[in-house]
Amino acid sequence: MRLDKYLKVSRLIKRRTVAKDVSDQGRVLVNGREAKPSSSVKIGDEITVQFGQKLVTVRVERLAESTRKEEASSLYTLVKEEPIAKDNGLNW
Numbered sequence: 001m002r003l004d005k006y007l008k009v010s011r012l013i014k015r016r017t018v019a020k021d022v023s024d025q026g027r028v029l030v031n032g033r034e035a036k037p038s039s040s041v042k043i044g045d046e047i048t049v050q051f052g053q054k055l056v057t058v059r060v061e062r063l064a065e066s067t068r069k070e071e072a073s074s075l076y077t078l079v080k081e082e083p084i085a086k087d088n089g090l091n092w
Contacts, residue, residue, distance in 0.1 A: 001063045003030065003047075004037035009064060011072040012049060012056070022049065046079060056081050 001009075007019035007028075021027055022036040030039055039059055041047070048057045058076040067075065068070040 002037065003028065003039040003041050006041045006060070006063070006075075007047075007049070008046060009067055009072070010058075010075040011069065012047075012058065017089050018035070043058050047076075050084065052086050055084055 003023060004016050004019040006086040007022075013019040013022060020037040023039075026034050028035050028048040029043065029048040032043055032046075032048075035047075041063070043060050044061060044062045046057055047060065048055055056074060059079050060075070060089040061077055062075055064075060
């Protein structure tokens with residue numbers, strides 16, 4: 001499944017166009033590597049997204065073409081959520 005679609009279906013990001021823009025800006029990592037919107041996502045992958053001043057890392061548990069709002073969080077497991085330190089060495 002495409003990264004931008006997964007981010008939308010899982011409701012980590014509400015709209016696919018926003019997911020595409022965030023990926024194009026280099027603010028999404030899949031398994032520690034910068035990922036494009038068209039990057040393939042599979043079960044077991046770890047996705048890290050920069051939201052403002054925090055990093056959210058999730059593990060892909062299952063894939064679905066569509067899902068209801070109540071079931072969206074079952075697509076992933078939250079691994080960690082951390083604030084971004086100003087001197088963490090990231091270029092974000």
